[in-house]
Amino acid sequence: MWGRLTFLLAALVIARPALADPPEPVQPAPVEPAQPPVEPAQLPPADAPPGPDDDMPDDVGGLERGDPDAVLHEDNEFGPLILIERVDITGNTATQAEIIRRALPLSPGDVLHSSDRRLRDARFKVLALGFFRDVSLAIHKGSVRGQVVIEVHVVERGTLVLNRLWFGSTDLTRWWAGADVGERNLLGLGIAVGGGFIYAHHGDFGGARDQYAAELRASVSSVRSSRWGTSWAATLVHGSEPFRATCDDVPATQMQPQCAFDYRRLGVRIGATYDVSALTRLSFGVRAEAIDANLPAAPIRDVGGVPVAVDLHLDPGASRVVTASVGFDRDTRPDPILPHAGNRFAVSAELGSTFFGGSYDYATIFGSFEQYWPIAGDHHALAVKLAGGVVVGDAPRFDRIHIADVDHMLTPRALGLVLSTAAPLSILGTRADKPMYGDLGGSATVEYVFQLFRGSGKKAVYGGDVFVGAGVWGLAERSDLRARDAGLFASLPIDVYLDAGLRLDTDIGVFELAIANALGRLR
Amino acid sequence: VRRAVAALAAAAAVAIAAAPARAEDKPEYQHMRFLEHGDVLTMSTEPPGGIGKLFDAAAYDALGTGIRSTVVIRIQVTPRDSNDPVVEQLIERSVVYDVWDENYKLQLEERGGITKLQVKFHADALKWLTAIDDLPVAPLNLLPPNKVFVLRLVVELNPVSKETLAEVRRWLSQGGSGGLDRGGTFFGSFVSVFYNPKIAEADRVLRIYSQPFYRPQS
Numbered sequence: 032m033w034g035r036l037t038f039l040l041a042a043l044v045i046a047r048p049a050l051a052d053p054p055e056p057v058q059p060a061p062v063e064p065a066q067p068p069v070e071p072a073q074l075p076p077a078d079a080p081p082g083p084d085d086d087m088p089d090d091v092g093g094l095e096r097g098d099p100d101a102v103l104h105e106d107n108e109f110g111p112l113i114l115i116e117r118v119d120i121t122g123n124t125a126t127q128a129e130i131i132r133r134a135l136p137l138s139p140g141d142v143l144h145s146s147d148r149r150l151r152d153a154r155f156k157v158l159a160l161g162f163f164r165d166v167s168l169a170i171h172k173g174s175v176r177g178q179v180v181i182e183v184h185v186v187e188r189g190t191l192v193l194n195r196l197w198f199g200s201t202d203l204t205r206w207w208a209g210a211d212v213g214e215r216n217l218l219g220l221g222i223a224v225g226g227g228f229i230y231a232h233h234g235d236f237g238g239a240r241d242q243y244a245a246e247l248r249a250s251v252s253s254v255r256s257s258r259w260g261t262s263w264a265a266t267l268v269h270g271s272e273p274f275r276a277t278c279d280d281v282p283a284t285q286m287q288p289q290c291a292f293d294y295r296r297l298g299v300r301i302g303a304t305y306d307v308s309a310l311t312r313l314s315f316g317v318r319a320e321a322i323d324a325n326l327p328a329a330p331i332r333d334v335g336g337v338p339v340a341v342d343l344h345l346d347p348g349a350s351r352v353v354t355a356s357v358g359f360d361r362d363t364r365p366d367p368i369l370p371h372a373g374n375r376f377a378v379s380a381e382l383g384s385t386f387f388g389g390s391y392d393y394a395t396i397f398g399s400f401e402q403y404w405p406i407a408g409d410h411h412a413l414a415v416k417l418a419g420g421v422v423v424g425d426a427p428r429f430d431r432i433h434i435a436d437v438d439h440m441l442t443p444r445a446l447g448l449v450l451s452t453a454a455p456l457s458i459l460g461t462r463a464d465k466p467m468y469g470d471l472g473g474s475a476t477v478e479y480v481f482q483l484f485r486g487s488g489k490k491a492v493y494g495g496d497v498f499v500g501a502g503v504w505g506l507a508e509r510s511d512l513r514a515r516d517a518g519l520f521a522s523l524p525i526d527v528y529l530d531a532g533l534r535l536d537t538d539i540g541v542f543e544l545a546i547a548n549a550l551g552r553l554r
Numbered sequence: 555v556r557r558a559v560a561a562l563a564a565a566a567a568v569a570i571a572a573a574p575a576r577a578e579d580k581p582e583y584q585h586m587r588f589l590e591h592g593d594v595l596t597m598s599t600e601p602p603g604g605i606g607k608l609f610d611a612a613a614y615d616a617l618g619t620g621i622r623s624t625v626v627i628r629i630q631v632t633p634r635d636s637n638d639p640v641v642e643q644l645i646e647r648s649v650v651y652d653v654w655d656e657n658y659k660l661q662l663e664e665r666g667g668i669t670k671l672q673v674k675f676h677a678d679a680l681k682w683l684t685a686i687d688d689l690p691v692a693p694l695n696l697l698p699p700n701k702v703f704v705l706r707l708v709v710e711l712n713p714v715s716k717e718t719l720a721e722v723r724r725w726l727s728q729g730g731s732g733g734l735d736r737g738g739t740f741f742g743s744f745v746s747v748f749y750n751p752k753i754a755e756a757d758r759v760l761r762i763y764s765q766p767f768y769r770p771q772s
Contacts, residue, residue, distance in 0.1 A: 109670055110622070309724075
């Protein structure tokens with residue numbers, strides 16, 4: 032089967048015609064013989080239309096050897112000076128005109144050249160709201176000579192978004208299904224709302240029960256056209272958490288969890304964002320969460336015939352999590368869906384404390400960095416992706432790093448629910464009993480991206496990339512790193528993963544179809 | 555694993571079905587006229603070629619909106635068997651309609667300098683934006699006799715900077731997910747379904763290449 036897949040991908044690569052190179056040319060033709068020097072073309076007077084035989088200006092002074100970094104002078108302005116008398120918004124039926132006006136980089140009273148960059152940028156500032164299929168601008172005469180009316184015509188689009196679909200089947204969960212949907216422009220007010228729900232039917236697993244989780248969200252990306260945004264989210268989790276311990280008379284000698292305990296989480300998050308620049312954002316948040324966990328009295332594991340206490344990283348009964356967080360995000364990728372250039376850097380730190388009224392004192396730092404380099408023209412790219420985190424202190428179980436966070440070939444958590452107990456594939460032969468949760472983890476991936484095709488926007492499928500990647504992941508409890516009872520390599524809590532798939536950018540959304548993702552729905 | 559491979563194969567089939575979109579990227583062959591003028595090589599497009607097709611009806615109408623329209627022409631002369639340009643040149647031509655004077659203000663910019671002019675009629679504005687007639691493309695001393703070259707043109711209408719593109723699509727990567735899958739923000743990938751209009755890198759792009767040519771030994 033793998034051979035067939037390789038063949039299929041190879042066939043796609045081979046079948047694709049070279050776009051950068053012209054086909055085999057016809058026979059070379061000689062340049063026509065040297066002509067007597069021609070007189071520089073006469074430019075017409077500024078107010079004269081060119082006749083049919085007019086030449087373009089004949090200036091050769093600028094010819095130089097190839098300079099791929101040649102930059103045009105973009106801010107040169109010409110054309111008449113205009114005073115903006117009024118801005119008219121047309122075409123909007125749901126979106127309030129004020130939302131559009133706030134996004135514009137110009138306003139009545141501004142004086143500028145009609146070629147001013149702000150007039151060109153205005154279209155994209157409005158498109159960046161994400162509410163419109165198209166935006167066009169036009170200038171009309173105002174009431175007095177020199178004054179103009181700017182017309183901004185918008186074509187609205189559906190702003191309902193299907194953010195996530197969850198489905199699959201594993202030993203722990205006989206089946207699960209769920210979806211996360213959102214509306215990005217509620218009642219035309221520019222407010223984004225959304226929510227997700229997932230239900231998971233438990234499998235034949237000691238102590239497990241059906242799980243469900245829900246989340247409701249609302250956010251405003253720009254409050255009254257300022258750089259500040261705000262967000263709110265409420266969550267409910269009715270879960271069943273697998274763990275490695277002896278239960279129901281089944282000794283926990285295997286690497287996979289054998290039983291589960293019940294818990295419930297009810298929480299709220301309030302956040303604020305600040306756009307430092309068009310591509311850089313700071314975020315701040317607070318979170319309060321109530322946890323009710325029905326923990327086993329004294330969970331133990333049998334490790335080589337020795338009973339060892341298991342730390343489930345939760346207080347029994349009722350407890351609270353109260354945190355404050357700060358984050359930074361910078362994304363310079365021109366195309367975040369099919370990236371071939373640019374980078375994204377994100378880091379977030381969260382502090383939970385009994386000082387805030389919580390039951391846990393801890394801190395977490397998560398970060399990620401992705402860099403894409405185009406290679407051999409525009410059709411290939413190489414990416415390096417780094418992601419990692421560290422948890423310090425007495426963090427609740429759910430805020431620790433789960434093994435599926437770092438090993439892409441495992442079933443990821445969905446709305447906080449653990450849906451699989453599959454052990455990671457042991458490819459390197461390193462430490463066998465890698466933890467389900469850790470306080471130190473990360474992954475490093477190298478990915479090759481091949482551009483399968485690109486459209487101009489008139490097609491339903493705008494573009495597609497094939498990608499192949501490999502990476503190293505690691506997850507550990509720092510306490511486990513202090514001592515080892517095997518050789519260094521056999522004790523390392525790391526392994527590798529492989530992935531390959533297809534990314535599609537279409538007019539109904541974006542899709543990533545990957546082998547690792549498919550594995551995660553079935554194991 | 556079998557199911558995963560089957561899913562991927564299905565996705566590949568979708569991609570293949572969409573492959574006609576590639577045609578829009580294909581460079582187009584045009585016969586061009588090359589002349590030696592003094593110590594430079596000049597080039598002219600020949601009917602029915604040229605870059606006029608850059609403008610469809612909507613783009614043509616947009617010349618009269620008063621908003622700047624810009625044509626950027628990148629000209630490369632490369633050896634026939636290489637993609638490395640011997641000479642590269644960038645030309646930018648812009649026009650804005652003056653709603654009060656009711657004429658078109660043009661600015662033609664190349665490395666030799668900037669030329670400004672104005673014309674009365676819509677069609678003339680288009681002509682100045684798209685005419686390629688005896689355009690100097692290379693000093694002759696960079697084109698050894700009997701060596702075969704190809705001229706390539708990439709012509710963009712209203713190109714968009716990469717930073718602007720990133721800004722317009724930024725909301726796609728920031729997601730709307732709340733707090734429960736925080737780890738996924740850093741470690742995971744995403745799939746999303748929504749009405750997704752394409753913001754292209756330019757309103758229209760033409761890629762053109764010439765017949766191979768050489769300078770005969772004199």
